[in-house]
Amino acid sequence: MITTIWVTYLSPAVDILLIAFVFYQVLLLIKGTHSVQVVMGLAVLMGMTLVIRHFLKLPAATWLLENFWSGAVVLLAVVFQPELRTALAHLGSRPLGRLIIPARLSFIDEIMATVEEAMQRQMGLLLVLEQDVGLRNYAETGTLINGEISKELLMAIFHYRSPLHDGAAMIQNDRLVAAGCLLPLSNDPNLAKILGTRHRAAVGLSEFTDAWVIVVSEETGVLSLARGGRLERELTVDNLRRQLRELYETRAEKTKSSWVRNHA
Secondary structure, three states: OHHHHHHHHHHHHHHHHHHHHHHHHHHHHHOOOOHHHHHHHHHHHHHHHHHHHHHHOOHHHHHHHHHHHHOHHHHHHHHOHHHHHHHHHHHHHOOOOOOOOOOOOHHHHHHHHHHHHHHHHOOOEEEEEEOOOOOHHHHOOOEEEEEEOOHHHHHHHOOOOOOOOOOEEEEEOOEEEEEEEOOOOOOOOOOOOOOOHHHHHHHHHHHHOOOEEEEEOOOOOOEEEEEOOEEEOOOOHHHHHHHHHHHHHHHHHHHHHHHHHHHO
């Protein structure tokens, strides 16, 4: 009886959920990258294969396309090599955590320690916190790091003698992805004239994406936060810390609830 129920009802459902989960993770992996265009090209090619084989019935073209797809696995491994390597590394370091539960929030303390010291020393700072919209295209304009977030590393990056200090540092979850990145400048005429390039770059990126961008002024040491195309100026360290914790705790709850709902 149990075997019959499993084969008839449960096994197909589990099979569909597993395939859907794998496809969802693949989409998350390539979101915000140039690989999306490759996937679209493969989808078009697959559609052409079906049309030529089953409707037009062109033998030479069918033979050519079928031979192409026989080696497509090797082609995909080469094209998506960076994404596959990153995914396997994350899976090995945290088998379920990377796929189900967001990273711990201890990285917020490292960010805030850096912000506090930068304010005290009037050190220019530009930190981008990636949210749902992928920012890999912007990260690729800088130097890729892919390291753990620490106050020492961030302070070294934004030291005035560092070749990376004029650009932005990209943070994805609990990882420092890249530094020295170029951001689009805002053309908003309502921005104060005294604001420099860092602030305009922070607002510019927040106009096109859902990223949160932290700025410390090199001239005054004032702390600002850009999000949704708006700039909040003269924030306190405690205020920003509270906002970041609320942001990432909410994201963690949403991710956890979504996973439970999809696997219930």
